[in-house]
Amino acid sequence: MAASPTFCIITPNPALDHILLAPSLRIGTIQRVPQTHLAAGGKGLNVARVARALGMNVTVCAPLGGFTGQHVASLAVREGIALTAVPIDGETRICTLIVDPTTDTITVLNEQGPSLTDHHWQAFIDRVLKVQATWNLICGSLPPGIAPTVLTDLIDELYRQNRYVLVDTSGPALAAAMAVKPDVVKINGDEAGELLGMSVTSIATAQQAASELVRRGIDTAVITLGAQGAVGIGRRHGPAGVIAMPSPITARSPIGCGDSFFAGLAMALADDRSLAEALRIATACGVADAQTIEPGRIDPQIINTLAQQIAISYW
Numbered sequence: 001m002a003a004s005p006t007f008c009i010i011t012p013n014p015a016l017d018h019i020l021l022a023p024s025l026r027i028g029t030i031q032r033v034p035q036t037h038l039a040a041g042g043k044g045l046n047v048a049r050v051a052r053a054l055g056m057n058v059t060v061c062a063p064l065g066g067f068t069g070q071h072v073a074s075l076a077v078r079e080g081i082a083l084t085a086v087p088i089d090g091e092t093r094i095c096t097l098i099v100d101p102t103t104d105t106i107t108v109l110n111e112q113g114p115s116l117t118d119h120h121w122q123a124f125i126d127r128v129l130k131v132q133a134t135w136n137l138i139c140g141s142l143p144p145g146i147a148p149t150v151l152t153d154l155i156d157e158l159y160r161q162n163r164y165v166l167v168d169t170s171g172p173a174l175a176a177a178m179a180v181k182p183d184v185v186k187i188n189g190d191e192a193g194e195l196l197g198m199s200v201t202s203i204a205t206a207q208q209a210a211s212e213l214v215r216r217g218i219d220t221a222v223i224t225l226g227a228q229g230a231v232g233i234g235r236r237h238g239p240a241g242v243i244a245m246p247s248p249i250t251a252r253s254p255i256g257c258g259d260s261f262f263a264g265l266a267m268a269l270a271d272d273r274s275l276a277e278a279l280r281i282a283t284a285c286g287v288a289d290a291q292t293i294e295p296g297r298i299d300p301q302i303i304n305t306l307a308q309q310i311a312i313s314y315w
């Protein structure tokens with residue numbers, strides 16, 4: 001019998017990521033695109049790609065429908081990602097990620113995704129609850145047609161099964177998840193700012209925001225700030241917060257950095273590392289991702305070396 005996966009990666013709104021490299025992109029013109037990639041995407045698939053590369057035993061649960069759903073499933077299988085697909089009506093979304101290396105800008109066009117009926121959502125949740133994983137990562141947006149409070153119920157149910165819950169989502173879904181205090185919340189500055197009604201663009205404001213998340217009952221709160229790095233604080237990790245700062249690099253694309261970071265963080269926490277070590281490894285994964293075009297396509301061999309280049313301080 002196969003061993004239970006360590007991570008159940010819950011991906012309510014997967015996507016076929018269409019990544020276009022478009023130098024000197026000008027809106028409103030016709031342009032030739034020199035390079036494209038198609039990848040199994042939506043945040044959870046990116047997290048799974050990295051967690052797998054880091055040696056974790058991973059199962060992704062995702063509702064999938066139509067030709068794009070089939071395409072996502074076949075790309076995932078080709079990569080060796082264990083996927084539990086729940087068939088749905090409608091067509092899995094395409095997210096278009098346009099990288100312009102000339103101006104160093106990224107344009108991300110995330111489709112909403114197909115609406116899920118209550119019946120399909122329930123089928124999805126039933127599959128998630130059958131996966132006997134200790135660490136459960138809720139990744140990305142919710143599909144339309146589903147009330148954000150479904151996340152509250154899902155997390156409650158995972159807690160009843162004594163499973164750890166780590167969340168990386170945004171907007172109303174994040175607010176709904178907060179109601180049941182996930183063990184770990186990993187979000188970026190914009191997401192934290194929207195949740196808390198403040199501007200989170202600096203290390204100092206991220207420290208305030210992370211402390212506020214802990215005050216609201218989150219065990220471990222981590223906020224990422226792109227090239228500035230990340231901050232984290234957690235009840236079980238002692239009173240000190242941690243700042244992880246990467247060295248300057250030549251970034252190629254920030255898309256997926258948060259997902260790679262999340263995978264590294266989850267791996268390190270599952271491995272019972274200190275918060276400082278976990279942020280060091282997570283940041284190294286984010287840095288590795290920033291140097292690739294495709295989300296989550298990192299080389300695990302360089303993570304230890306990159307991790308040694310991350311400056312860690314305490315607050």
Ligand SMILES: Nc1ncnc2c1ncn2[C@@H]1O[C@H](COP(=O)(O)OP(=O)(O)OP(=O)(O)O)[C@@H](O)[C@H]1O
Pocket residue numbers: 187188189224225226227228229230246247248249251254255256257258259260261282283284285286287290
């Ligand atoms: N330009 C960069 N240089 C160095 N490290 C970076 C850069 N961009 C991202 N990172 C690393 O990746 C981590 C996550 O990045 P970021 O805060 O942009 O995540 P995100 O906004 O959630 O990304 P996404 O939603 O695209 O996955 C950062 O904390 C940092 O460690």
Ligand SMILES: O=P(O)(O)OC[C@@]1(O)O[C@H](CO)[C@@H](O)[C@@H]1O
Pocket residue numbers: 013015017041042043046095108110139140141142170255256257258259295
């Ligand atoms: O709509 P969501 O779930 O918030 O974001 C989806 C998405 O843009 O996020 C990833 C980058 O983090 C992309 O690979 C993916 O398609």
